[in-house]
Amino acid sequence: MMWQSILDEFQLCFGKGRYAYLLNGLGVTLEVALAAIVLGLALGFLAAVIRSTHDKYGHFAIANFITKVYLTVIRGTPMVVQLLITYYIILRSVDSKVLIAILAFGINSGAYQAEILRAGITSIDPGQMEAGRALGLSYWRTMFRIILPQAVRNVLPALGNEFIVLMKDTSIVGYIALIDLAKGGDIIRSQTYSVYLPYLTVAGVYLVLVMTFTWLLGKLERYLRNTGADVVQNDS
């Protein structure tokens, strides 16, 4: 019977507590991805502000140089290689693989987010900075209260895309023997010699994650759009 064989397969792959590989793996994936997004955002903001301030006023020559090296190295080498270098060389003495993964992915994503955010900052009319400064606000106050909120709103779709790429890219943490969702599925395959169900399930879970995330981003985008730009005229 077909149903019986599917049920057996299911039992084989996820029974005897094997489902825990996926469940725990999912936890690791989410932990690494979300923490790396936050770290990447922080680094990205920093790098973007340094770069655009330097481009406009010529300040921070040294910080700008360091930032440029950071962007060049990170964007010029493969993620897997960066992960391995972080694990085997830079953070050799660190025990927590999750922490190592968060740092490697956060630093990697920061470089991409930096360029996205810099594009956003550049897209804002210079008159906004002038208006802020003319009111007596400092450069940094104007940057954080006036420029960045508008810049983020403008580049939210690109940022969301970067988050999605990052979330899926974490599936390579198996290289440093960290058991995430993908690696969990792979372990089940190696124990059961069954390929279809473990991998298709893993793929499905990633898909659901990304779709949920896309949906949330869409909601955020609509919310931000309704506070300000493109509001329907409602003169009273």
Place this chain on the structure above:
Amino acid sequence: MAETLLKIDNLKKSFGKLEVLKGLSTEIRKGEVVVMIGPSGSGKSTFLRCMNLLEQPTDGSIVFDNIDIVSADEKTRNSVRSEMGMVFQHFNLFPHLTILDNITLAPRLVRHMPKAEAEKKAHELLKRVGLDDKALAYPQQLSGGQKQRVAIVRSLAMEPKVMLFDEPTSALDPEMVGEVLDVMKDLAHNGMTMVVVTHEMRFARDVATRVLFLEGGSIIAEGTPAEIFDQPHEGRLGEFLGKVRGDDRAEASVEKVILKAAQDGKVTVAELEEILNSIRK
């Protein structure tokens, strides 16, 4: 004579090799309404933007509150700017904030005014320009004239000692120019010190206490509106005013025709020709 607010001495500004301001000197006294006129590219906007250091002068001094702000440190510059309001040609309202937040942002952040107090004041100012019902709207929901009135209120909320206007009506549709000029006239009558760059000659004539004529980065002529507008002038000022008057005359003729057409429903060909000739002159 009233106290001097801004004393500008031999102010120079170059962009690369291009010298835009060639050593300007003047004083802005308390309660004055100084209107700067001149052809485009004469440096009047740059001059205005140097006064609150949106442009860093290349040379010269600007003394405000007994400090030479040209060489002042960043902190002093910020506090000086907070004492000077500026209204831009393109309004530059903050699109991500409501009208109320646009107005209260600087008083709260720079003056550390409590939220309730800042909002109360914002409402009062908005009532003055007839826009209190827009307090919770966003800039995109306003017309150009309304945006500029809000921009003026945003500057006023900081209680500036002087207001700088950089072609405040140049980006407006003609029917909205009046409402903005009315607010500015109201300010002038209430004793606000103002420096205005504008092409609105009627405003200059009616409201200014002093008119500066700039050309090629220098102040070519200076005087009361009567001295500038009602006396014949040689050279560039005469040429400039001739052009402006020509526009005024043409405008008046067109107005006359439209008025007549509205009254009896038709205009003769001869009348139209007469108008066209007067414009060509």
